[in-house]
Amino acid sequence: MKNKFLKSIFVVTLGCALFVSCKPKDSTDAVEGDAAQKVYVAPGKYDEFYNFVSGGFSGQVSVYGLPSGRLLKVMPVFSEDPQSGYGYSEETKPMLNTSHGYVPWDDQHHLDLSQTNGEVDGRWIFANANNTPRIARIDLKTFRTAEIIELPNCAGNHSSPFITENTEYVVGASRFSVPPDNDNGDVPINTYKKNFKGYLSFVKIGKEGQLDLSFQIVAPGVNFDLSHPGKKESHGWFFFSCYNTEQANTLLEVNASKNDKDFIMAVNWKKAEEYIKAGKGKRIPAKYAHNTWDEKTQSAKSVIMNEVLTLDASELKDICYMIPCPKSPHGCDIDPTGEYIIGSGKLAALIPVFSFTKLKDAIAKKQFDGAYAGIPVVKYEAALYGEVQKPGLGPLHTEFDGKGNAYTTMFVSSEVVKWNIKDLKVLDRKATYYSPGHLMVPGGNTEKPFGKYMVVYNKITKDRFLPTGPELAQSAQLFDISGEKMKLLLDFPTIGEPHYAQGIPADKVRNNGQLKYYDIAANKHPFATKGEKESKVVREGNKVHIYMTCIRSHFAPDNIEGIRVGDEVYFHVTNLEQDWDVPHGFAIKGANNAELLIMPGETLTLKWVPEKKGIFPFYCTDFCSALHQEMQGYVRVSPAGSNVPITYSVGTNLPKE
Amino acid sequence: MNRLFLLTMFGFALLTSCGKEKSNTDQDFSTPAAAEKTADAESYDPKRGLGKYETVELGASLDKALAEKGLKTAEVKCTSCHKPTDEKLVGPGWKGVTKRRTPQWIMNFITNPDPMIDKDPELQAQLELCMIRMPNQGLTEDEARSILEYMRQNDGVK
Numbered sequence A: 001m002k003n004k005f006l007k008s009i010f011v012v013t014l015g016c017a018l019f020v021s022c023k024p025k026d027s028t029d030a031v032e033g034d035a036a037q038k039v040y041v042a043p044g045k046y047d048e049f050y051n052f053v054s055g056g057f058s059g060q061v062s063v064y065g066l067p068s069g070r071l072l073k074v075m076p077v078f079s080e081d082p083q084s085g086y087g088y089s090e091e092t093k094p095m096l097n098t099s100h101g102y103v104p105w106d107d108q109h110h111l112d113l114s115q116t117n118g119e120v121d122g123r124w125i126f127a128n129a130n131n132t133p134r135i136a137r138i139d140l141k142t143f144r145t146a147e148i149i150e151l152p153n154c155a156g157n158h159s160s161p162f163i164t165e166n167t168e169y170v171v172g173a174s175r176f177s178v179p180p181d182n183d184n185g186d187v188p189i190n191t192y193k194k195n196f197k198g199y200l201s202f203v204k205i206g207k208e209g210q211l212d213l214s215f216q217i218v219a220p221g222v223n224f225d226l227s228h229p230g231k232k233e234s235h236g237w238f239f240f241s242c243y244n245t246e247q248a249n250t251l252l253e254v255n256a257s258k259n260d261k262d263f264i265m266a267v268n269w270k271k272a273e274e275y276i277k278a279g280k281g282k283r284i285p286a287k288y289a290h291n292t293w294d295e296k297t298q299s300a301k302s303v304i305m306n307e308v309l310t311l312d313a314s315e316l317k318d319i320c321y322m323i324p325c326p327k328s329p330h331g332c333d334i335d336p337t338g339e340y341i342i343g344s345g346k347l348a349a350l351i352p353v354f355s356f357t358k359l360k361d362a363i364a365k366k367q368f369d370g371a372y373a374g375i376p377v378v379k380y381e382a383a384l385y386g387e388v389q390k391p392g393l394g395p396l397h398t399e400f401d402g403k404g405n406a407y408t409t410m411f412v413s414s415e416v417v418k419w420n421i422k423d424l425k426v427l428d429r430k431a432t433y434y435s436p437g438h439l440m441v442p443g444g445n446t447e448k449p450f451g452k453y454m455v456v457y458n459k460i461t462k463d464r465f466l467p468t469g470p471e472l473a474q475s476a477q478l479f480d481i482s483g484e485k486m487k488l489l490l491d492f493p494t495i496g497e498p499h500y501a502q503g504i505p506a507d508k509v510r511n512n513g514q515l516k517y518y519d520i521a522a523n524k525h526p527f528a529t530k531g532e533k534e535s536k537v538v539r540e541g542n543k544v545h546i547y548m549t550c551i552r553s554h555f556a557p558d559n560i561e562g563i564r565v566g567d568e569v570y571f572h573v574t575n576l577e578q579d580w581d582v583p584h585g586f587a588i589k590g591a592n593n594a595e596l597l598i599m600p601g602e603t604l605t606l607k608w609v610p611e612k613k614g615i616f617p618f619y620c621t622d623f624c625s626a627l628h629q630e631m632q633g634y635v636r637v638s639p640a641g642s643n644v645p646i647t648y649s650v651g652t653n654l655p656k657e
Numbered sequence B: 001m002n003r004l005f006l007l008t009m010f011g012f013a014l015l016t017s018c019g020k021e022k023s024n025t026d027q028d029f030s031t032p033a034a035a036e037k038t039a040d041a042e043s044y045d046p047k048r049g050l051g052k053y054e055t056v057e058l059g060a061s062l063d064k065a066l067a068e069k070g071l072k073t074a075e076v077k078c079t080s081c082h083k084p085t086d087e088k089l090v091g092p093g094w095k096g097v098t099k100r101r102t103p104q105w106i107m108n109f110i111t112n113p114d115p116m117i118d119k120d121p122e123l124q125a126q127l128e129l130c131m132i133r134m135p136n137q138g139l140t141e142d143e144a145r146s147i148l149e150y151m152r153q154n155d156g157v158k
C-alpha cells in the first residue's frame, strides 16, 4: 500500500520533472558541491558586494552582503520605523509629509544606484514609492534617506526610480492613469478614455544629489509599467513599457489583455529639453511635497510646491514614439551597449528584442503604423532586431552579465533563463523557487555589469524555509553566473516583498567616506546640548523643552520635576559620544509615539504629552555598556495647574536634610 | 625539506598577519591613525602608553588660552564622566592626573583609549572598578593637547 503510494508519487514527480518549464521542481533541487564554499564569508571578513533590496510593502530598503546573504541593515525610507524612530521623531516627521498630509507608509518597488559614465559610483541610491507617488534619495555615506520628492498627477509610481547614465534624471510615471490633480477628478470612472492621463516625471538630479521635478510629459491614459534609460548611443532616450492600451477601467486582468500588442514608449528626453528651452512647456498648478534632510541641523524640512512644467506628447510629435510590443509588456531593459531594448510581454511566449539603430532609422524613414492617441507608432518589424523563441512562460525582467548574455525571469514557469543577445539562442535555464519577479546582477542594468553573481527575487517561498504560519518571507536565490551554466548557491529570506534590487562592489560604497559618527562640534541642531553643563529644562507656556544629553551610561538631567498633565514635552536628546556604533536610545513610559535612536553626535526630539500624573521612568533602549541597565531616569508629572516648579538634576540623590 | 616547511610557515605567518592588518586598514573610512598602531603586550611601555605620541613637550608655565580651550572641549566631551576633583564619577577624578602620568601617556590614552585599555595593567584594574571603558571621543590632536593643558591647570600649574 505504502509502496504503491510512493510509486505514484514517484510517477507524479517524474511527470513534473518532464514539465520543468511549467511546474516548479521539488524544493531539494541539487546544489553543486562547492556552493557552501562559495557563499562562506569567514567571521571578520567582508562580503564582496552590497546588495540593496527593495522592501516592497514594508516601505523600507534592506541591505544584504553578497555572497553570504547576510542582512546588514534595514534603512527606513517611506515607512515609519520604530527601531530608529524615523517618522516618529520631530526631526524626521517632515520626511513623510506629502500633499495628502503625513503618509506613514508606502510600497517600495525599485531601486537604482547613482552612476557616473554608465557605471555605479556608490554615492546614492534612489527608491520609488508606488502608492503615494514619491522618489527618495538615500545617501550612501550615512545609509539614510536624504531627500523625498512627491510626484503630482501620478498614481502607482511603478516605472521608477530609474536614472540616466550620468545621474542626470530620475524618472517616475503613472501605472494607474488618473485625471490630472488640478482637473476636476470628480468624473464617472468610465470616462477613462476622455479624462484620464498618464504623466511621466523627469526629476533632475543636482551635483549634491538635490531633486528637482524638472518637467512632466503628458501621455495618453494607459498603464505605464516599467522603464529604463538608454545607454551610450541611446543615451538621451528613455523607454517605458505600457499596457492597457485598451484603456479599460474595470476587470483589467481580462480587459487590459485584449490587444495582441501594447507598447514600449520611447521618449527622447534631450528633445524634450530642447522644447523646454524653446519655451514649449506649459506651467500647470500641481501640489507636491519636497522633503529634505539637513545633516547640519539634523532636521528635515518639507516644502509644498505649487506648479509643474509640462510637455504634451500628442502636440510635440517628435519626443515620444510607440514601439509595438507583444502581450502586456512588463520589463523593459536595455543591454549594456545601449543597442538592444528588451521587452517582456507578461503573456507573450517569446521575448522581443528591439534595435535602437533600427528604431532611429524607422523614425527617420517614418516607418509608422499610424498613431496612438496622437503619438506615432513605429512598425513592429522596422524596430525589431529579433525574437527569443520559446524562452519559457511569463517573461518579466532581464539583466545582463556584460559578456553578451541576458538573463530573464519567467514568472509562470518559475525559472531563470540565460540567452545570448546576438543570436537570441537560449543557453541555460534553472528552476527558481517560486515565481520569480525581478532579478539582479550587480551593475546589471548599467554599462558595466559585474557578471559574477545573480540574485533572483521570488514571490512565493512555500517549502524553502522552516514554516512560520501562513505568511512566509519572500526568498532570494543567489546564482553563480561566472561560468557557462548558472549555479544555484544560496537561498535567503528577505523583508517585505522585494521587487528590484541593486548590487555594487563593496569597496565602492565603504570607501566613499563612510560616516562613523556626527562631529558634535558641527552639530547645528537648534536644540543641541553640547555637554552636560548646557543641559536644562525650559518651560514656555504649556510647552516644555528638555535639553538632555546622553553618554555611557547616563542621561543628564535624569531627574525632572514640574511637568504637568497636558504639557507638550519635547525631549531634545543629544548623544555626546564620538565613537563608532554607539547610538543611545530614549523611550518614556506611555508615550503615544516611539523611541529615539540617536547616533553619536546627533540630536533628536521626542514629543510627549503626558495624560496622567505620576512618575514616568525613561531609559536607553540600546545596550551600550555594562551599566546600560542603569541608563535611566525619572520624570515627575503633576496635575494640570499644579505649582510644582520646574527642577532638574543629575547626580543629586537624596533630599537635603 | 624542513627548511622549506619552516620558510613556508614563516611566509604564511607574515601573510596572515598582513592579511589581517589589511582587512582592517584598507577601509579609508578613517580609523584614527593612532588606533591603527598595534604592538604586542611585551613591548608595552606603561610610561608612554600606546599611540602616536612618543614625547610631548610641555611649557615651563601654563598656556592659559590653551587650557581655556581645553576646558571648553572637556565640557562637551569629558566632564559628563570626570570631575576636576579626586572624586570618581563614572570615571576617576582628574585631580593629580598630570602628576601620576606622563604627558605622552595622557595624550595617547585620550586619543587611543581602546587599545590601551586592552594592554595597560593599571587601566585594566581601573576598568574593574568603573565597569565602563573610556569612550573614544574622537579628539583631534589640538583638542587632546588643550585638554592636557587644562589638566595641568587643574593640577595647579601656573
Ligand SMILES: [Cu+2]
Pocket: A551, A552, A553, A583, A584, A585, A620, A621, A622, A623, A624, A625, A628, A631
Ligand atoms: Cu545607552
